[in-house]
Amino acid sequence: MDEQYQDPAQQYFSDQTTRIKDLEEKQRLLKERILLIGQNLVAEREETFEDIQEMKKTILKLKEENLRMKEFLQRMSEQISELARREELLILKRQFDMLEPHLKHESS
DSSP states (O other): OHHHHHHHHHHHHHHHHHHHHHHHHHHHHHHHHHHHHHHHHHHHHHHHHHHHHHHHHHHHHHHHHHHHHHHHHHHHHHHHHHHHHHHHHHHHHHHHHHHHHHHHHHHO
């Protein structure tokens, strides 16, 4: 009877040992997956950080260019308004020059 009783007990412990080994293997695989996911997450975070830094630099350059363009347009606007005044003065000078001979004749 001892032999019959030992066989089920041995079978039970053998099954439990196999289940423990299977669980340990699953745990090891899960641990490896988690480590890979963590590494991928860190790599992705670093890449995203670098992309954001590059975007910040680009935005800063665009802001600077935009400011320079605004300043350039402001100077052009001022120069155009000054040019219009000069043109008006040149027109008045030409008109005066045209009338000047007549004025000299009348005063003489």
